[in-house]
């Protein structure tokens with residue numbers, strides 16, 4: 001078979017080869033490193049991964065693109081499995097309040113926070129939202145990210161804005177190198193008009209919004225912000241079970257600030273992921289391990305919220321919960337597109353090992369989006385999504401933090417960034 005692109009002489013080829021499922025416990029240790037590695041693609045797909053030279057049945061000719069991996073660490077394309085990519089405006093006006101110690105939920109309760117982004121997103125045209133999100137996607141790609149998740153949730157009761165966000169994500173998925181998987185998150189805040197009767201809004205989400213999002217095939221997942229003063233455990237359960245009836249798999253913003261029992265709920269209903277989990281209980285963590293719910297940890301949010309509290313990642317790893325790491329890119333609690341910084345936080349603050357970190361942003365991130373058979377590892381038949389880091393080893397990428405180590409990004413077999 002002909003190779004259309006080859007990366008050869010790779011100092012550290014990190015394949016994450018294994019079973020196509022989220023990794024826990026023992027399987028976290030072997031990340032499939034090949035020294036002097038070589039990888040060949042035909043079109044969008046990987047056709048060979050090994051050491052040294054290509055076997056003779058793989059044909060290299062003058063059209064084959066050859067990249068040199070000397071001095072490089074090569075990994076699967078990174079997956080950022082939790083973002084609020086599409087939104088209008090920005091919220092640096094909250095910095096002064098944050099520095100004074102005003103809590104995130106107080107800003108929200110006073111009509112700021114998410115509500116102010118709802119206003120900017122409503123006011124923005126499709127093109128404005130598209131251009132702003134495209135700029136962020138370009139940045140993500142430069143940082144080695146080849147697949148992301150993107151949530152709605154800045155329209156809330158203004159359903160047209162929810163749809164507009166999902167349609168922007170859809171269009172960008174068609175136009176941009178980075179693949180986007182969409183999540184419907186109408187239950188992101190209780191709209192001002194429903195403060196006294198939030199259950200009425202929950203009914204609208206269930207009866208009107210979820211069926212329409214499903215009919216238009218605009219989202220693969222449904223998510224709820226289950227939090228003190230936002231949506232309760234019961235409301236979250238109702239919404240997510242309804243979404244599942246319409247084919248949208250449940251995700252949950254769980255125990256981000258208060259220990260409401262979001263981890264327990266995610267295990268009870270079998271969410272694909274529970275995200276944040278800063279205040280998750282011991283029992284919740286055990287239950288997640290039993291049900292196989294992926295913990296999607298977002299240390300950039302803890303950093304930005306300045307509470308000094310981070311998810312108990314080590315406890316989760318030891319309990320056997322699969323871990324993914326994501327940016328949570330959004331204008332209010334984590335305004336960064338830089339997943340490499342989050343990898344450093346995952347290690348330097350949450351004490352994840354380099355092996356656990358790279359797993360969390362590749363195969364486990366892919367599994368957090370139900371894409372573990374297509375992406376997340378470098379194996380024959382998988383998508384040619386590959387990052388070349390200008391780095392002698394994995395540790396260097398994580399330890400030398402805050403800068404971009406990417407040399408080249410290959411997306412579906414094409415050079416998407418160099």
Ligand code: NIG
Nearest residue numbers: 114117225328330331332333
């Ligand atoms: O994941 N917690 C709720 N949603 C986002 C923040 C959204 C915002 O503040 O705009 C989060 O932290």
Ligand code: FE
Nearest residue numbers: 082084253328
């Ligand atoms: Fe979030």
